[in-house]
Amino acid sequence: MASTKYKMVQDGFRRFLEQPRVKDCVTLIRDTIYELIASHGDLEDFVHFATLMKDSDKVIHNYLLLLYATLKQEALLPYLHKQSKGDGVSYDPEYALRLCADRDLKEASVHIYASIGLYEEAVATALQFNVDLAKEHADLPGDDAERRKKLWLVIARHVVTARGDIQLAMAIVKQCELLKIEDILPFFPDFVTIDHFKDAICTSLEDYNKHIERLNTEMNDATTTANQIRDDINVFRNKHFIISGEEKCASCGVELLVRHFYLFPCGHMFHIDCLVSELSPLVSQAKRKAIERLQQTISDEPRQVTSSPARLETSKMSPVDQARTELDDILSAECVFCGEVMIRSIDKAFIEDSELDQVMKEWL
Numbered sequence: 001m002a003s004t005k006y007k008m009v010q011d012g013f014r015r016f017l018e019q020p021r022v023k024d025c026v027t028l029i030r031d032t033i034y035e036l037i038a039s040h041g042d043l044e045d046f047v048h049f050a051t052l053m054k055d056s057d058k059v060i061h062n063y064l065l066l067l068y069a070t071l072k073q074e075a076l077l078p079y080l081h082k083q084s085k086g087d088g089v090s091y092d093p094e095y096a097l098r099l100c101a102d103r104d105l106k107e108a109s110v111h112i113y114a115s116i117g118l119y120e121e122a123v124a125t126a127l128q129f130n131v132d133l134a135k136e137h138a139d140l141p142g143d144d145a146e147r148r149k150k151l152w153l154v155i156a157r158h159v160v161t162a163r164g165d166i167q168l169a170m171a172i173v174k175q176c177e178l179l180k181i182e183d184i185l186p187f188f189p190d191f192v193t194i195d196h197f198k199d200a201i202c203t204s205l206e207d208y209n210k211h212i213e214r215l216n217t218e219m220n221d222a223t224t225t226a227n228q229i230r231d232d233i234n235v236f237r238n239k240h241f242i243i244s245g246e247e248k249c250a251s252c253g254v255e256l257l258v259r260h261f262y263l264f265p266c267g268h269m270f271h272i273d274c275l276v277s278e279l280s281p282l283v284s285q286a287k288r289k290a291i292e293r294l295q296q297t298i299s300d301e302p303r304q305v306t307s308s309p310a311r312l313e314t315s316k317m318s319p320v321d322q323a324r325t326e327l328d329d330i331l332s333a334e335c336v337f338c339g340e341v342m343i344r345s346i347d348k349a350f351i352e353d354s355e356l357d358q359v360m361k362e363w364l
Contacts, residue, residue, distance in 0.1 A: 061083075061090040061091040061092075062091050062092055062095050062096070064079070064091075065079075065091055065095070065096050065099055066099060069099050069100065069103050069105060069108075070103075073103075073105065076105065076108050077107065077108060077111065080108060080111045080112065080115070081111070083115070084111070084114075084115045089115055089116075093112055093115070093116045096108075096112050097109060097112055097113070100112065106125055106126075106128060106129050107129075107130075107133070109125050110122045110125050110126045110133060110137065113125060114137050114140055119137055119138070119140055119141055119147070119151060120150075120151065120154070122134075122137045122140075123137050123138055123151050123154055123155065124154065127154070127155065127158045127162075131155065131158075131159065131168075134155050134158075135152075135155060135172075135175065137151070138151035138152050138154075138155060138176075145178055148176070148178060149176070149178040149179065149183075152172065152176040152178060152179055153179070153183060153184070155172060156169050156172050156173070156179065156183075156184045156187060157184075157187050159172060160184065160187040160188060161187060166188070169184055169187070169188075172184075180204055180207075181201055181203075181204040182204065236265070239265070241263055241267075243256065243257070243263065243269075245257060247269060248269075249261065249269060249270055249271045249274050250268045250269055250270055250274075250337065251270050251271070251274035251275070251277065251278050252271065252274050254271070256269050256271070259271045259272065259273070260272045262275055262331060262332060264332075264334075264335040265335075266335050266337075266338050268335050268336075268337050268338065270336070272331070275331055275336060276291060276295070276331065278336045278337075279291070279330075279331065279336045279341070282336065282341050282342065282344075282345045282348070283341065287330065290326075290330070291327065291330060294323045294324075294326055294327040294330075295327065297319060297320065297323040298320055298323050298324060298327070300320075
């Protein structure tokens with residue numbers, strides 16, 4: 001009867017606190033209310049008021065941890081699990097670990113270690129009382145395969161050296177895909193016979209055999225691909241085109257042979273100046289400036305005789321020869337009509353932002 005009446009009074013008082021005006025008032029004296037709850041209330045009142053105030057102050061949560069660890073230990077783990085689901089814990093992890101160590105709350109310590117990323121400490125603590133719990137935390141690093149393997153090796157070493165359970169060690173090798181039999185062999189004592197892990201060794205040898213077969217297949221594929229590429233290079237090296245006098249530039253439509261030109265393997269042909277005009281809008285500003293600079297360098301010394309190939313091999317190229325070579329590398333890299341530069345320009349606007357106002361005026 002008394003407990004029922006107390007519950008009714010407690011619920012009524014909580015509804016009173018949740019009223020907006022009352023809530024605004026008690027916010028100013030929350031420290032005093034926390035002291036009153038600590039001396040006259042219980043854990044449920046403390047949690048309810050902290051939730052109502054949306055407090056994330058570490059001091060409050062540290063005190064709540066103290067109350068749980070002292071008075072209601074069965075509620076400590078659910079509280080820690082709830083905290084770990086958020087963006088970060090509201091309590092002080094170092095204080096919580098000291099608190100759990102003083103009261104020998106090992107499972108809570110494991111959870112706190114894991115919540116702050118100290119998986120090695122979490123596994124080491126879990127091994128003191130629960131190997132299965134240690135296995136669960138060994139997989140927490142996720143994509144960090146190297147760290148996961150180290151944690152599982154710690155478990156395997158503990159199982160072999162501390163417990164002498166060889167069968168369980170073999171089971172651990174099967175549970176973790178990162179471990180091989182040779183990883184845990186150094187942990188076994190010298191008197192252990194091969195009969196204890198004969199099956200594991202056979203399985204490991206079969207895996208190695210499959211791996212070698214896969215490598216052989218990949219090597220054969222790579223050799224075949226290399227031969228195909230070598231054949232393609234030889235074919236391309238001997239490839240030639242016959243250009244008639246009627247061929248026209250793919251850009252301007254004028255006869256091709258009237259000026260210097262480029263002929264691409266795809267069959268497109270361009271005058272050099274037409275190719276520069278087609279390529280410039282499609283490349284980056286830095287490459288566009290590089291083309292202009294190289295053209296300027298070449299035009300500054302129009303009468304300089306180009307070095308012969310033999311001379312280029314035996315002496316240093318002149319600035320004009322160097323500029324011609326660099327410009328040729330840029331222009332001949334790929335066809336401007338069917339190369340990657342055209343594909344990358346598919347989302348390029350037809351009208352640049354800087355030209356939009358001028359074009360709108362012309363249209364009007």
